[in-house]
Amino acid sequence: MLNNRRLRMTNYKLPLALLVALAVSLVLAATVFAQDGLPTDDEVNKIAKDLYCPVCESTPLDVCPTEACRQWRELIRQQLAEGKSEEEIKQYFVTQYGARVLSEPPNRLASYLVPALAFLAGAFLLFRGFRMWIKPVAVEPASPTEEAASVIPPDDYIRRMEEELKKRK
């Protein structure tokens, strides 16, 4: 049984390998063929900037020094040469490797909504707090004692400056 499965896998692997080899040689041939009109590094990097390979975390594809990322960049160049648009190329990588290759989560609403709501909630609480804190002073006319209490102690430095001024006199 086990042997059988292994056999089947080998059977399956061989044509796949051939297919890959064929594809690679075709790609290479195409590269040679299209040598003149090959997209520039800048065009490649412009797209690679927004992509992340699954291995090199936090390093955008355009600056990642690893061999694997170099191959990805060549793949982008290839697809550009084939006339694919930026969106199509990005979509290709997403289909192949998942949404994590993009620099932002595809569901923008979910990623922005939570911090925005949290911030608005904070702002709401703060302003409600302001109104609550300030009201009593605004409504009740301050009695003499309260007025005395609400005199704000001056800043240290102003106090010191005034002291010094007095000394001069």
Place this chain on the structure above:
Amino acid sequence: MIADFGYGVLVVAFLVALYSVIAAVYGELKKQPALVESARRAMLLTWPLLTLTAGVLLYLLVNDHYEVQFVYEVTSRSMPLYLKITAWWGGQAGSLLFWSWLMSAFTSLVTLRKWDRDREFLPWVIVVGGVTMAFFIGMNVFFENPFAKLYQTFDGNIAAYTLQPANSILFTPSDGRGLNPLLRHPGMIIHPPMLYLGFVSFVIPYAFAIAALITGRTDDRWIRITRRWALWAWLFLSAGLVLGGRWAYDVLGWGGYWGWDPVEIAAFMPWLSGTAFLHSVMIQEKRGMFKHWNMLLIILTYDLVIFGTFLTRSGVLSSVHSFAQSAIGPLFFAFIGVTLITSVGLIIYRWEMLKSETQMTSMLSREALFLLNNLLFMGILVVCFWGVIYPLISELTTGQKVTVGPPFYERATSPLFAALMLLMGIAPLSAWGHSTVKTLGRAIWKPALGAAIVTAILAFTYTRNIIALIGFFLVALVILVTLYEYGRGALARQRSQGENIFIAFWNLTGRNRRRYGGYIIHLSMMLMAIGILGIELFQVETQGTIAIGDTLELSGYTIKYREVASWDNPGAGVNYTRAVVEVYDKNGNLLGNLHPRKDFYFDSQQPMTIPGQLASLKDEVYVLLIDWEPINQESTTFKIFVNPLVNWLWMGSLLFLVGIIIAAWPDKDPERVTVRAGKRAHQTSAAD
């Protein structure tokens, strides 16, 4: 043998830290001062014990003891002595020990202070320091033993063990794997200690806050004691962040200084809450308000410090699953949970005692604007926190891994940063207690007009980019307001004391370090903002493969490729490849030669890209050597960035550190100052 000794001392340090906690609690509850004193001495003992442990580890690192797994992983024979020493914090186990060692230094320092006027805090400060330290030493003792040795068992497997397994022999590799080359840069050598210093020193204000909550002495005594600690903590954390940015710019070879990497954000989050704390404690000192909030902020900062260490140390960032597999991840998580719940529980328990002493009277008063500042800092913090945990949530809930990269953070935080800048322009002009639109308007119209003029000039001469112009307007506003405030103070002194204006500036700063240190920090932030606006909005780049004698052009600069050479340095275990390129301006004048490099480290099999940089105030030409043909040298790939205004960022960073040092510099003993002032008053009256 010596490694076992190191481990033994580490275990003793762990037990001593635990003892100090138990003795402090028991001694305080049973009213036995001798026991509390014993706890204090135990706390003092942890530092020599951990120093001894660290000494053993350093001995092993320096003397190539590769049978010790940690030494094998972070050093190699070709590394120079100083790198073998700094390899101490180049790996997981060592950096945890480094954390504990710094922590013990700080707790020892704090237990040595004079406790006459606040003896009641002492046992609880020991408890918080001791618990934190025991937790970190425990990580080393139970999970990440830096002294674990490699043993080969009879079936041929080699693994690290604390105790020798049966039927095994010690395995000593002939050489180590060597430190990650990225960590061999001078910036990276100082950056982690700075960050860790910042992390551990924020534990001290937290310890006092908890002591204040437990003892019920909830006046602002704890804030006054820990003010300088918090400022120094902030200094170290800021220096760590700035150095990290500079390191990234010089070593990572992507032409930037900050990539919104979760590891960076891990250190940035406690900085955000710490900055909010430094501002809001002033409200409590001046007006006796918002005591709950200050407590919450310092608790948040403490737990973000632990969370930051957890993020960088547990592997949670690469995947939720690697987190579940790591032994220390869940423990960190539990520790954060327990400390957070306990601390917040204490605030709720003391809720009534923390009521404000005065009332808010105006929405434009200084205290109200400080609260707005806190809201904005918290907003940025929420964005950062959400960005870091969003991939984890996504992986847990939908199984889909996502990346949250710079575009998210930039879009979400830039309006908040802009609002902070606006606030930085307004708040220094508002008064404590009461300000109105009228008083503020009267103070601000001149600087605002000045800023508008500056912006108009820039619009005609430099850029029409609307975001940049808004940014530059805010920068100009803050700088003018700050200088205006500074100038007013100095002029007043000049008039009253008859001092030369420069002396007046100097004395003004000396007399109120926190205020004017703060203003210098605001100014430095604006210099940094200029650099950030420049590089974020106007950075251009190009990449091309050229032969010797060929040129690349970018943004008015021409880069001419002269030569490339490659050679080995067997002593250092590195291969260097260095290109020489000439930089010309648009009139064809030679500006200088640059030497972009690619270093390849044999032991770790990793390359490192060192840019060639031509810096000026206007911009910086930043050339990277990407790829070359070793044989014919005919096709070499360069990447060139022109980073406008980026050097303002570095100047700002330096000024920033100067500003914090001014603010944090210890004041003269208040009593001695009064005596001297008295004497001076006496002399003046005698002279009259």
